[in-house]
Amino acid sequence: xxxxxxxxxxxxxxxxxxxxxxxxxxxxxxxxxxxxxxxxxxxxxxxxxxxxxxxxxxxxxxxxxxxxxxxxxxxxxxxxxxxxxxxxxxxxxxxxxxxxxxxxxxxxxxxxxxxxxxxxxxxxxxxxxxxxxxxxxxxxxxxxxxxxxxxxxxxxxxxxxxxxxxxxxxxxxxxxxxxxxxxxxxxxxxxxxxxxxxxxxxxxxxxxxxxxxxxxxxxxxxxxxxxxxxxxxxxxxxxxxxxxxxxxxxxxxxxxxxxxxx
Amino acid sequence: xxxxxxxxxxxxxxxxxxxxxxxxxxxxxxxxxxxxxxxxxxxxxxxxxxxxxxxxxxxxxxxxxxxxxxxxxxxxxxxxxxxxxxxxxxxxxxxxxxxxxxxxxxxxxxxxxxxxxxxxxxxxxxxxxxxxxxxxxxxxxxxxxxxxxxxxxxxxxxxxxxxxxxxxxxxxxxxxxxxxxxxxxxxxxxxxxxxxxxxxxxxxxxxxxxxxxxxxxxxxxxxxxxxxxxxxxxxxxxxxxxxxxxxxxxxxxxxxxxxxxxxxxxxxxxxxxxxxxxxxxxxxxxxxxxxxxxxxxxxxxxxxxxx
Numbered sequence: 369x370x371x372x373x374x375x376x377x378x379x380x381x382x383x384x385x386x387x388x389x390x391x392x393x394x395x396x397x398x399x400x401x402x403x404x405x406x407x408x409x410x411x412x413x414x415x416x417x418x419x420x421x422x423x424x425x426x427x428x429x430x431x432x433x434x435x436x437x438x439x440x441x442x443x444x445x446x447x448x449x450x451x452x453x454x455x456x457x458x459x460x461x462x463x464x465x466x467x468x469x470x471x472x473x474x475x476x477x478x479x480x481x482x483x484x485x486x487x488x489x490x491x492x493x494x495x496x497x498x499x500x501x502x503x504x505x506x507x508x509x510x511x512x513x514x515x516x517x518x519x520x521x522x523x524x525x526x527x528x529x530x531x532x533x534x535x536x537x538x539x540x541x542x543x544x545x546x547x548x549x550x551x552x553x554x555x556x557x558x559x560x561x562x563x564x565x566x567x568x569x570x571x572x573x574x575x576x577x578x579x580x581x582x583x584x585x586x587x588x589x590x591x592x593x594x595x596x597x598x599x600x601x602x603x604x605x606x607x608x609x610x611x612x613x614x615x616x617x618x619x620x621x622x623x624x625x626x627x628x629x630x
Numbered sequence: 631x632x633x634x635x636x637x638x639x640x641x642x643x644x645x646x647x648x649x650x651x652x653x654x655x656x657x658x659x660x661x662x663x664x665x666x667x668x669x670x671x672x673x674x675x676x677x678x679x680x681x682x683x684x685x686x687x688x689x690x691x692x693x694x695x696x697x698x699x700x701x702x703x704x705x706x707x708x709x710x711x712x713x714x715x716x717x718x719x720x721x722x723x724x725x726x727x728x729x730x731x732x733x734x735x736x737x738x739x740x741x742x743x744x745x746x747x748x749x750x751x752x753x754x755x756x757x758x759x760x761x762x763x764x765x766x767x768x769x770x771x772x773x774x775x776x777x778x779x780x781x782x783x784x785x786x787x788x789x790x791x792x793x794x795x796x797x798x799x800x801x802x803x804x805x806x807x808x809x810x811x812x813x814x815x816x817x818x819x820x821x822x823x824x825x826x827x828x829x830x831x832x833x834x835x836x837x838x839x840x841x842x843x844x845x846x847x848x849x850x851x852x853x854x855x856x857x858x859x860x861x862x863x864x865x866x867x868x869x870x871x872x873x874x875x876x877x878x879x880x881x882x883x884x885x886x887x888x889x890x891x892x893x894x895x896x897x898x899x900x901x902x903x904x905x906x907x908x909x910x911x912x913x914x915x916x917x918x919x920x921x922x923x924x925x926x927x928x929x930x931x932x933x934x935x936x937x
Contacts, residue, residue: 597636609865620696623884
């Protein structure tokens with residue numbers, strides 16, 4: 369972690385020295401500690417650190433009454449997920465209702481320095497889909513595709529279940545302001561976080577208004593043996609299956625030989 | 631020690647999985663059953679998706695039963711002719727089972743069907759086995775002779791045509807009930823995602839009067855062939871066989887199966903049947919409990935295609 373802090377400090381210094389030019393009222397510069405997360409056989413989840421700085425470029429900007437507020441949104445690869453609900457039928461608990469969530473984020477983290485409702489007004493929160501519950505979650509509703517009210521049971525329980533698996537995260541203290549203009553956020557990725565591209569979107573607010581935003585990305589990829597196995601299973605299914613079956617027979621035969629007593 | 635599984639996409643404790651393999655392998659070697667009906671729920675319990683669990687367990691069962699087949703073969707307790715005849719019926723049964731599986735899935739009632747059939751089948755089979763073996767044990771303790779294996783006693787099954795002599799099992803029966811049993815095992819296996827060994831063993835004993843000595847080795851031949859082909863089919867169609875998970879399970883499984891096979895050989899037939907009956911009954915009741923008691927969480931989510 370200290371290594372990342374050092375790197376980040378160097379990056380910040382470079383930014384501060386080079387990038388002071390008048391442009392918009394505020395400039396937002398961010399840097400993430402890693403652009404690639406490598407999944408190998410001892411991967412048990414990890415975290416990525418995001419550093420950033422907000423530079424007030426005009427005198428007006430420098431006179432802002434309150435400090436800056438930050439909202440960091442991390443969106444993982446899209447997935448289609450089926451949610452089911454059990455009900456009692458003839459004394460037996462069984463899946464009765466189901467709802468399909470189409471192309472929703474497999475991973476979603478909303479990190480901010482204070483609750484989003486305190487950063488800006490309710491309309492803006494909803495319009496910008498700031499909070500975890502405000503995110504658009506398209507669902508198959510009959511023949512239509514659309515989102516439903518926030519407190520609708522299927523939707524609410526979907527978010528709850530995702531949060532239980534740490535795949536949906538909302539942290540109102542997830543962004544730390546190191547100085548009034550320099551901030552740090554830690555994105556924690558559980559081991560179940562799927563392989564793919566992750567978008568990191570950073571928004572800066574002051575006095576309840578969105579000033580500027582920037583985005584970057586990182587990816588989670590499998591490497592080495594893990595990648596080899598995953599590719600083999602996907603691309604050469606039959607061969608992979610035959611190999612696994614042979615492996616099973618060899619293992620069984622080997623055990624029978626090793627444990628032979630008679 | 632955690633290890634990341636490349637297909638299941640999550641880390642598991644290698645020793646936990648190895649231990650599960652050992653335990654289920656022991657049971658599988660002892661009773662001559664695949665153990666899928668125990669292993670699949672265990673894997674799902676530690677967080678592996680049902681589809682990956684079912685697909686990977688197939689290869690684990692193949693390994694356990696291969697090791698079992700070899701040790702029973704050495705003891706000359708495998709009736710290969712009977713095994714192959716059962717297999718012939720089994721393949722047809724699997725095909726019909728897969729067809730019905732697809733139909734039920736399109737009707738959206740697969741979960742319920744699987745749940746209810748687990749309960750009915752496991753409780754019925756387990757109950758019958760416990761009942762029968764307790765009677766046998768009681769009879770023995772009262773000093774009466776054990777159930778005589780009536781060489782000449784014929785049921786209607788023996789009146790059927792196409793008679794075949796299975797030398798190793800010392801039985802002379804029609805091929806029709808053999809095929810029928812194979813068909814039922816294949817059918818049930820495809821619908822419920824299990825090898826069906828726990829059904830096959832009692833069926834061979836009660837209907838065909840196959841001696842307990844050869845029944846386990848023979849049942850394992852059937853399990854080996856069906857599970858090895860299930861591994862290949864799962865890998866080729868769904869790409870969901872996790873070779874790393876399978877290997878850990880296999881290593882545990884084959885070691886467990888060796889010890890289990892030895893423990894089984896040293897145990898009296900009716901004791902063995904009583905234990906297996908109790909085990910099957912317990913799993914059946916566990917499923918019944920799950921169906922009747924309100925679950926902790928009414929909602930569940932699953933990635934599309936991952937079941």
